[in-house]
Amino acid sequence: MVIFHGACDPSPCGGSKDPDDSFLIQSMLGGDPAALRRLMQRYDRLVRYAIFKTSSRRCAQDPQWLESVASSTWLGFIRSLRRDPDQYPRATGAYLAQIARRQALSAVRAESTRLAAMEPLPSQDSLAVSADPDGIVDTIAQSETLDALRGCLAALAEDDRTLVSQLGAITDRRWREAAAALGLKESTLRSRWERTLERLRRCLTGKT
DSSP states (O other): OOOOOSOOOSSOTTOOOSSOHHHHHHHHHTTOHHHHHHHHHHHHHHHHHHHHHHBHHHHHHOHHHHHHHHHHHHHHHHHHHHHSTTOOOSSHHHHHHHHHHHHHHHHHHHHHHHHTTTSOOOOTTTTTBOSSOOOHHHHHHHHHHHHHHHHHHHHSOHHHHHHHTTHHHHHTTOHHHHHHHHTOOHHHHHHHHHHHHHHHHHHHHHHO
16 A cells, blocks of 8 residues: 655645645646645645544554555545546545545454454444544644644653554553563553653643
């Protein structure tokens, strides 16, 4: 699978309308990679938030999962337009958010199928899947919370950011596995994690 890197733009989605989305889509279908990059600058943050809103727990367990689903969303967007290049979406952001939600749900279901032979399927609540996420305007507004979290994570000391790399194991309470990966005692990891969480709480409170 192709992974698109560097597509997040701190400016609000759908910023400049010059050139407009239709022109960029036409250029992208004509083979212009710059047009695709511009569309991703406008809408990749929205795509990622739609994925996060659809399955927040899975995203928290494995940040690379979100990256994979975001890439699948953009590939699905391109393939859909290539199948019918004369039918441009009326609202590019809404169209991409719809694809993102479908891709996230499909990925969750695929994982559930793979795990079915090993353990019971998780409940719908445990997957944190929203059947009907908020509208596009609300989604863009809510994405500011994710920006705040990214800023707080970036402000952590390097050692604390290293702890966050084991977020999946820690949130699953696999303390011994996470401690071994970090080269720490389990008791040390637990105490440092509590301090790191408190720093993040204070930072997020100040930003939001």
